Structures are given as C-alpha cells and as structure tokens.
Amino acid sequence: MNLKQLSQLLGLSQTTVSRALNGYPEVNAETRQRVLDAVRETGYRPNRAAQRLATGRAGSIGLVMPTADGIESDVHFGEFLAGLGDEAAKHDFHFVINPSHPDEEVATCRRLVASGNVDALFLAYMREKDPRIAMMKTLKTPFVVHGRSIGVPTDYPFLDIDNTGAFYDAARLLAQLGHRHFALLNGPDYLAFSIRRKKGTVRALAEQGLVLREDCVQHSQMTDEHGFRAMERFLQLDTPPTAVLCSSTVLALGAVRAINQAGLKLGVDISLIAHDDVLPMLKPENFMVPLTTTRSSLRAAGQRIARRLIAGILQIETLPQQELWKTDLIVRASTGPAPAGK
Structure with missing residues (x-):
C-alpha cells in the first residue's frame, strides 16, 4: 500500500495523512489516531528517506549499550528495551543501538548525536557524577535519563524509581x-x-x-x-x-x-x-x-521514556520532565519473624 491508497482508504488528502504521520501540530489528535490505526491495520510503511527530507527527522531513538569482556548480558535491560519498543512501534520509530566500551560512552553518545541518525537519546546505567549528563546538556538533542546520577545537580529530564x-x-x-x-x-x-x-x-x-x-x-x-x-x-x-x-x-x-x-x-x-x-x-x-x-515494572518504565521522547520530538503532548516512581511493597510468604534466639 502506498500513500495515495492509504489516503483514499481514510477519505483524507495525501497531505493530511503525511502531516499526521510526521507529527505536524495542525493535525488534530483524533485524525492522527485514525491514521496511525490504519497504518497498523494495513501494514503501510512510509518512505523513510522522503520522510526525513520532509521533516528533518530520522524517526529514531538512540541508545548506547555498554559492552566489554566481563560484562554479562542483562535480562533487566532486555525487559526495559521491550517497553521502549512497545511505544516506539505505535509511532513507527526505530532504535539505533550503538555498542560501546563503558570507558568510551561519553564519546560514543557524542558521535551518535553528531551522526544525525537519531532524534533523541536515552541514557541508562547511571553512575555517580555521570559525565554523560553534562555532555548531553551542551547539545540540542533531546534526552531522558533512566535513573538519576549522584553528586550532580538534578536539572535534567529523568525517570527513576525511589x-x-x-x-x-x-x-x-x-x-x-x-x-x-x-x-x-x-x-x-x-x-x-x-x-x-x-x-x-x-x-x-x-x-x-x-x-x-x-x-x-x-x-x-x-x-x-x-x-x-x-x-x-x-x-x-x-x-x-x-x-x-x-x-x-x-x-x-x-x-x-x-x-x-x-x-x-x-x-x-x-x-x-x-x-x-x-x-x-x-x-x-x-x-x-x-x-x-x-x-x-521495567517494561512500564521503558514505555514511559519512549512516550516522553517521542512526544517531545513530535510535539504531540506535554509530559513531566522529571518523574520519581514509588514502589509497591508486596508481602508474601518469604518473610516471617526472626528465629528464636537469633
């Protein structure tokens, strides 16, 4: 299916469909949702090269994945990425994953932004006095931190749990x-x-x-x-x-x-x-x-961060820039009184 066929199916002009897909603010939320629903149902995929020329956007979220000898695969990170993917797929956004040695992450983030292949970046695995935050604040590319650093001012966008x-x-x-x-x-x-x-x-x-x-x-x-x-x-x-x-x-x-x-x-x-x-x-x-x-839920955190990044890129809604989620304490059978005498 091409753009002309999609617009005929919806009874909308090709311009309106294109603007809905590209996040133009003059397209109302109801029309944009109709277009997105039709895209999912029909399997339509826009020409990304043409889309990028028209909007100046890459349609991608970037992330840097630390990897080196001795760093084991992390099921937690995989679950977080699944949440990112859930939300990104709704808006036809892609991931650009750049592996990096942990000691080179600042330079890798900078190169990824400079490549022009991403519209926004998310940062994970926060460390004490994490140098990536100061670097990202000097750039124009939007970013969200999963977690919070320690020992630096908390004046950056984040989502963390308490x-x-x-x-x-x-x-x-x-x-x-x-x-x-x-x-x-x-x-x-x-x-x-x-x-x-x-x-x-x-x-x-x-x-x-x-x-x-x-x-x-x-x-x-x-x-x-x-x-x-x-x-x-x-x-x-x-x-x-x-x-x-x-x-x-x-x-x-x-x-x-x-x-x-x-x-x-x-x-x-x-x-x-x-x-x-x-x-x-x-x-x-x-x-x-x-x-x-x-x-x-790590998956819910991934979904929320993707939503915040995409909302900022497309300017489709205003969301909080800093969120600190409380956890639930759920008591089950693994806790009981201390053994007598201990």
Missing part, C-alpha cells in the same frame, strides 16, 4: 519482624541505583540501632550464579544473616537455591525480600515459597 525508599521500607519491615542480622545482595557498586538501595537499607537499620556488616554485602552483576555464591558465603559466616535483601528476583533465584541446599526453610529460618522488575519469566509469586518484593 530506590532509597524501596529498600528502606523493605529493611524496616524485616527489622520490625525482629531480625537483627542482615545481608544485602546488590547490583554493581558503581551504579547509582545500587548506591541508593544500600543507603535505604543502612538508614532503616540505623533507626533500629542495627548495622549492615560489610561481610554481609555483595555487589555484583545481577545473575542467578552471583546470588547463589554470595548466599553460600553468607550462610557460612559465624553469625549468618536471618534477613536478606536482593536487588533483583534473578539474584534471589540463586540465593533461594543456596538457602534450600543448606536445609533452611525460607520464611521461617531466614527471610528474604527482593526487588521485582516484573520480569515475565521470573514471577515472585511462582517461587516455591512466594517472595515478598518491592515492585516496579
């Missing part, structure tokens, strides 16, 4: 259940979300006169194997933890495996709370002992 509050609430619940010995299975120590989750945990314990021992903290990639090995080590300590916080259900999967192999009963001998990114292949309610979790 990581500090989530782990504060989780640790406080366990302390209120009488637990005194805690462990934290966290993400890499250079990432801002990990720093905030540890901060929330430490704050909640301090209010109860407790401390988070350094020998009970593990920073690593969030994989099943890392969760298993760390939990094995914690359980061999002279004073093992009775309460465990995990930054991911993937880490929790390994931790639970170690707990089971040690002959301990989850929710009785040891309690565990994990952060649930709502990964479709790993539902906390489907564990043998359902997991208590702090919950926030």
Whole structure:
C-alpha cells in the first residue's frame, strides 16, 4: 500500500495523512489516531528517506549499550528495551543501538548525536557524577535519563524509581519482624541505583540501632550464579544473616537455591525480600515459597521514556520532565519473624 491508497482508504488528502504521520501540530489528535490505526491495520510503511527530507527527522531513538569482556548480558535491560519498543512501534520509530566500551560512552553518545541518525537519546546505567549528563546538556538533542546520577545537580529530564525508599521500607519491615542480622545482595557498586538501595537499607537499620556488616554485602552483576555464591558465603559466616535483601528476583533465584541446599526453610529460618522488575519469566509469586518484593515494572518504565521522547520530538503532548516512581511493597510468604534466639 502506498500513500495515495492509504489516503483514499481514510477519505483524507495525501497531505493530511503525511502531516499526521510526521507529527505536524495542525493535525488534530483524533485524525492522527485514525491514521496511525490504519497504518497498523494495513501494514503501510512510509518512505523513510522522503520522510526525513520532509521533516528533518530520522524517526529514531538512540541508545548506547555498554559492552566489554566481563560484562554479562542483562535480562533487566532486555525487559526495559521491550517497553521502549512497545511505544516506539505505535509511532513507527526505530532504535539505533550503538555498542560501546563503558570507558568510551561519553564519546560514543557524542558521535551518535553528531551522526544525525537519531532524534533523541536515552541514557541508562547511571553512575555517580555521570559525565554523560553534562555532555548531553551542551547539545540540542533531546534526552531522558533512566535513573538519576549522584553528586550532580538534578536539572535534567529523568525517570527513576525511589530506590532509597524501596529498600528502606523493605529493611524496616524485616527489622520490625525482629531480625537483627542482615545481608544485602546488590547490583554493581558503581551504579547509582545500587548506591541508593544500600543507603535505604543502612538508614532503616540505623533507626533500629542495627548495622549492615560489610561481610554481609555483595555487589555484583545481577545473575542467578552471583546470588547463589554470595548466599553460600553468607550462610557460612559465624553469625549468618536471618534477613536478606536482593536487588533483583534473578539474584534471589540463586540465593533461594543456596538457602534450600543448606536445609533452611525460607520464611521461617531466614527471610528474604527482593526487588521485582516484573520480569515475565521470573514471577515472585511462582517461587516455591512466594517472595515478598518491592515492585516496579521495567517494561512500564521503558514505555514511559519512549512516550516522553517521542512526544517531545513530535510535539504531540506535554509530559513531566522529571518523574520519581514509588514502589509497591508486596508481602508474601518469604518473610516471617526472626528465629528464636537469633
């Protein structure tokens, strides 16, 4: 199907259909939606070269993916990209994914913007004093940060979850259940979300006169194997933890495996709370002992960031520039009172 046939099907002029597809503000929202619905139903695809000449836009969102020896594949990032894709597909936007060594991400972002192949960029894997933010603020290309850096002014567009509050609430619940010995299975120590989750945990314990021992903290990639090995080590300590916080259900999967192999009963001998990114292949309610979790959907975050970027590019709606989402604390069977005498 070509543009002429699509316009005849809709009873609209070719100019109106083209302007609707290209985000011109004079096309009302109802007409634009009719056009987009017809595009999905018919499989019509505009000539992207002609579209770019007409609008000056590439129709693409850019992202830089860190990759190097020792960096493992990340199911969490895949789920976030699925959310981005859900929203991008609605507006016929593409992705331009540029792999980069972590030490070269600033230069890679700059090159990607300079290429003209993207209309906007999103930044992920925020670090303390992340240099990418200052660089992007000097450019004209729109961007949104997934997360927030630490140690720099928060004067940039972002979407983040309240990581500090989530782990504060989780640790406080366990302390209120009488637990005194805690462990934290966290993400890499250079990432801002990990720093905030540890901060929330430490704050909640301090209010109860407790401390988070350094020998009970593990920073690593969030994989099943890392969760298993760390939990094995914690359980061999002279004073093992009775309460465990995990930054991911993937880490929790390994931790639970170690707990089971040690002959301990989850929710009785040891309690565990994990952060649930709502990964479709790993539902906390489907564990043998359902997991208590702090919950926030990575897919929903991806959808929201794509919507914000595309809305800014096409100027079709005004959305908040800074969003901090609260997490839900969902109590299930993996948490219970501290064992007597511990």
